[in-house]
Amino acid sequence: MLILFTRHCIWVISSSYSHPSIVLETVDAFGNRHILDDYREAYYWLRENTKADAKVMSWWDYGYQITAIANRTVLVDNNTWNNTHIGRVGQAMASSEEEAYEIMKELDVDYVLVIFGGVLGYSSDDINKFIWMVRIAGSTEKGRHVNENDYYSPQGEMRVDDRASPTMQNCLLYKLSYYRFWEMKTDKTKPPGFDRVRGQVIGHRNYELHGLEEAFTSSSWLVRIFRVKSYANRGIN
Template sequence: DDGQWIERDAGYITKYLPVNQENIDRFTGTGGREGIFGMTIGEENTGIQFFGTKYNALIIFPILALLIGIWQFFAFPIINFVFNLKEKIEWKSSDYFAFIIFFWVAITLFMAWSKLKFTYTFGLAVAIGAGLVAYNLFEFMKSRTKFEKQIIGLCLGFMLLVGIASGTFFMTQNAPNIEYTYGWKPALAWLKDNTPKDAKMFNWWDEGHWITFIGERAVIEDNRNIDLNADVDAAKFILSESKEEAIKLVEKYGSDYIIFGSDLLEKQNSMVIYAYLYEPEKKNTELGRYFSRMMNCNPNTDKLTGVTTYSCGGGANVFSQEQMNALPTKYIS
């Protein structure tokens, strides 16, 4: 993507590190898009309160990796200098790699702490942090007695076992529900079995992870919201009344298939906010045009009279066959 990922990932760091008031406001969710607008998006919430369920006992590994890094790269050299211990510090090639890992873990920990959408970003750091801790433990055990090695090995094995076991238990007790919009499960199963493996979907970000994980297909955006331009274009596609414009939007991303949930019919106002994010003057004039409420309607036929009625919205609204046929199927100004 012409190096856009470098600019995007660097942007995460420059936007969320608390080095100025603007970043602090963004981090705390009190400023800009992360303010009122961000409060409507689950992934824009802080992530710290979900650490227990997202990372379980494995969270100990990146924390230990940070403590090792603080001692190795900062605390020990300072103590050595202040107290003139004359301990010669020599960096091995692996130490340079560990130095990079230290900052990787520290920055992604802060990102995941501040925003739920960075959960996956920190997930990689959890794994690499566990590797760093294991490496240091193995180095430490080389000069230890057999009994000490057994104790350390048991502790390491226990932490890994608890992390894997708790994750397995959590998954079985908290199976994700993707039936909020009817039809997603069979659609994703069909997607996996009937489309080319390199097919790309044109989608809304809500279902991005479902499509990639269950349907095993590429998407233009997912729950990380890493490409705001894709949010804008997907929203414009939903609102577009021009077939030519809609086709151009799909071709822009090289997508082979279009997949959306019917719930977007209820989110027309939200679509306007996204579509005209960079054109606020249009948003202000278009917002009132789009307002909708989706209701599932089920037909019921009286066995005695044979009359069919339609119960919509959980029985709150009942329509006759004539009333249902009279409902418009196109936008009316």
């Protein structure tokens, strides 16, 4: 019994603590372990392909990692004392692309980084955290107009399919997370654009980005990075 307990402890330690949080692990139907290195892949891309003074907007969870590994400046990080600044990022994510563009220009943002788990089935992504972005944004002076109820369906649900609210389908986080996702076949029994986390086929598709352009998407689509265009090059009328 003691031997079995020891083996169990070793397995728990190896499964839970032997790899850093930026390295994810999946187990397939045959019990084989697969390591997903999308975070480091994306941070390396940032370090090697952006200017040293580039400023990155992401949700605060990833701030320390971007600073330490990519060596790039972030707007917010895990030191969450500045509720107003975090709220401004949340407001940008919750706004339409046009409104978010003006906020990003105000904050001198060069790149936007989002975490998207719809391909992998990774539930700790930005869309699952989105309601907190909305709530924090709405709690600040500049974001008082951000209303949580606007992002729910008529049935009071947070959805991403064709029953999602127009505000949800047109906000920046939705458009960046799902950009080109309508081309993806994630489940052979489902249509393209099936989000494996939400269990829904996305409702808004075949749209174009105007103020931003896709710069990098990691191997498993977990990390997506978009470049903010200059005023002269954006396509917003």
